[in-house]
Amino acid sequence: MTSGSTPPVATKGRILSGIQPTGNLHLGNYLGAIRNWVALQNDFECLFCIVDLHAITVWQEPAALTHATREVAAGMIAAGIDPVANALFVQSHVPAHAQLAWVFNCVARLGWLNRMTQFKDKAGKDREKASAGLYVYPNLMAADILVYKATHVPVGEDQKQHLELARDIAQKFNSDYGVEVFPQPEPVIRGPGMRVMSLRDGSKKMSKSDPSDFSRINMTDDADAIAGKVRKATTDPHPLPDSVAGLEGRAEAANLLNIYAALTDQTLEQVVTEQAGQQFSGFKAKLTDTAVAVLGPINAEMKRLMNDPAEIDKVLARGAAKANAIAEPVLAEVYRTVGFLSR
Numbered sequence: 129m130t131s132g133s134t135p136p137v138a139t140k141g142r143i144l145s146g147i148q149p150t151g152n153l154h155l156g157n158y159l160g161a162i163r164n165w166v167a168l169q170n171d172f173e174c175l176f177c178i179v180d181l182h183a184i185t186v187w188q189e190p191a192a193l194t195h196a197t198r199e200v201a202a203g204m205i206a207a208g209i210d211p212v213a214n215a216l217f218v219q220s221h222v223p224a225h226a227q228l229a230w231v232f233n234c235v236a237r238l239g240w241l242n243r244m245t246q247f248k249d250k251a252g253k254d255r256e257k258a259s260a261g262l263y264v265y266p267n268l269m270a271a272d273i274l275v276y277k278a279t280h281v282p283v284g285e286d287q288k289q290h291l292e293l294a295r296d297i298a299q300k301f302n303s304d305y306g307v308e309v310f311p312q313p314e315p316v317i318r319g320p321g322m323r324v325m326s327l328r329d330g331s332k333k334m335s336k337s338d339p340s341d342f343s344r345i346n347m348t349d350d351a352d353a354i355a356g357k358v359r360k361a362t363t364d365p366h367p368l369p370d371s372v373a374g375l376e377g378r379a380e381a382a383n384l385l386n387i388y389a390a391l392t393d394q395t396l397e398q399v400v401t402e403q404a405g406q407q408f409s410g411f412k413a414k415l416t417d418t419a420v421a422v423l424g425p426i427n428a429e430m431k432r433l434m435n436d437p438a439e440i441d442k443v444l445a446r447g448a449a450k451a452n453a454i455a456e457p458v459l460a461e462v463y464r465t466v467g468f469l470s471r
C-alpha cells in the first residue's frame with residue numbers, strides 16, 4: 129500500500145455505483161440503474177464498480193462468476209458507460225475495499241446490521257445457514273462508497289437502507305476518532321428510478337438470480353428471445369385500463385406498462401391513455417418491437433466486446449489503477465487515524 133495525501137474529491141462531486149456479477153444483466157438493471165448512470169457521467173466524476181466480493185456472499189460457480197464479471201463490464205460499456213472518462217473496475221482488484229470493510233466491521237454495531245431488511249429477505253427462513261458475508265454485506269458497501277470519499281450514490285429503493293448505514297458508519301468513525309475523514313454521502317435519484325418486476329410474477333422484482341429465465345429480459349437476449357418472453361409474460365384476462373387507478377390489483381399489467389413507458393421515455397399516465405382498452409396481444413407486440421429497438425444495438429455491441437476478453441481485461445485493469453490511486457491514500461489515512469503502526 130502506498131501512503132500520502134488523499135486526492136481531493138472533484139468539485140463536481142464523486143459518484144460510486146456498484147453492480148453484482150451474479151448473472152445476466154437484465155432490463156431491470158438497465159432501466160433501473162445503468163441508463164441513469166450513463167446520464168450521470170456528464171455531471172459527476174464516476175466510479176463504476178463490478179462488485180464480485182458482494183457476489184460471493186451467496187454461492188457463485190467460479191467459472192460463471194468470471195464470465196459474468198466480463199459480461200457485466202461489456203454490458204455497461206455497450207449501454208454507454210465511458211470507461212476512459214470514468215473508472216470501470218472490479219472490486220477485488222482494489223484491495224482497499226475489503227481492508228476498509230474490516231475496519232467498518234469494528235465500527236458498525238450488531239444492532240444496526242440486525243435491522244437490515246435485505247439480509248432478512250436474502251437469508252430467508254434458514255438464517256443460520258446464510259454466510260457471515262451476507263450479514264456484513266452493508267459494511268462492505270459502506271467501504272465501497274467511503275474508500276473513495278464519494279459524495280453521491282445512485283440508489284434504488286432496495287439500497288436506501290444500506291446507504292443510511294454507510295452514513296451512520298461515516299459519522300461514528302469521525303466522532304469516535306474525533307476526525308473529519310469521511311463525508312456524508314448523499315443519495316442521488318435521476319430519471320424515473322423505476323423498479324422492473326418479474327415477467328412471471330408482478331410482485332417480485334426482475335432479478336439475475338431468478339431461476340426462471342422467462343422472468344427477465346436479458347441484455348444478451350436477441351429479438352426472438354425477447355419476443356418469446358414478452359409473449360409468455362403473465363397477464364390477466366382484462367383489456368388495458370383507461371386510468372392509472374385502474375391498474376390497482378393488476379401488478380403484471382402495471383409492470384408491462386411501466387416498462388413500455390420507461391423504454392419510450394413517457395410517463396405511465398401517457399402510456400395508459402395511449403393504450404386504453406387495448407388487448408394484451410396487441411400491446412405485447414408493440415412492447416416487443418420497442419424492447420428490441422432499444423436493446424438490439426446494446427446487445428450487438430456486447431457481443432462484439434465479448435469476442436475480445438483480453439481487451440475487456442485491459443479496460444478493467446486501467447479502471448482498477450485509477451480506483452487504487454484514489455482508494456490507497458484514503459485507506460492510509462484511516463489506518464493512521466486508527467493508530468495502526470505504519471509500515
Ligand code: AQP
Pocket residue numbers: 146147148149150156157158159160161162282283284285286287322323324325333334335336337338
Ligand atoms: N428489477 C429491477 N428494477 C430496477 N432496478 C434494478 N436493479 C436490479 N434489479 C432491478 C438495480 O440494478 C443495480 C445493480 O443491481 P445489483 O446487481 O447490484 O443487485 P440486485 O439489485 O440484487 O440485482 P439482481 O438482479 O436482483 O441481482 P441478484 O439476483 O444477484 O440479487 C442496482 O442499482 C439495483 O437497484
